[in-house]
Amino acid sequence: GESVGLHLPTLSVQEGDNSIINCAYSNSASDYFIWYKQESGKGPQFIIDIRSNMDKRQGQRVTVLLNKTVKHLSLQIAATQPGDSAVYFCAENFGGNTGKLIFGQGTTLQVKP
Template structure:
């Protein structure tokens, strides 16, 4: 089966710095990857996604990198702001299924002024 793990449970950064959140997955056949942001009392909010045929995808202040060789995914947030403080989850959609998301445990990002 698929399992998803995160390297750091908590990440503290200074406002304005860049943040990098990492995620490892186990199934090399995984097809689709999504990063979610979850604020307290809210459901997960889509940030950015990437398919397995890509290595990098950029959004507004966010970049997702996919390294299929080592089965590693990262989320980079540029110029981190206090509003970025939340728990971040990577989620994997295994290939061959019906798009069931498998989530990692999450990394809490704390942004300090």
């Protein structure tokens, strides 16, 4: 069925440490994956995306890894800062012309000073 899930509802890390947020997806036909950050009272903010023909993509302090064999997606945040505290969602696009993104339930990242 359609589902995108996150392994942990809450992740607590120390400021300066690296964070890893995981996501499992179910549709092997999905060709595009996105990570969003959502702060309280705001809309989701685009962080980074990756297409299914890639295994890794890096941005500024963030890296997304895609393992199609086990249908797993992860977001790595380097040197986590208090401003990184938010809910993080992964989403998948089933491909083709549909605009439908399937979102996971979200992982809350708490950064301790």
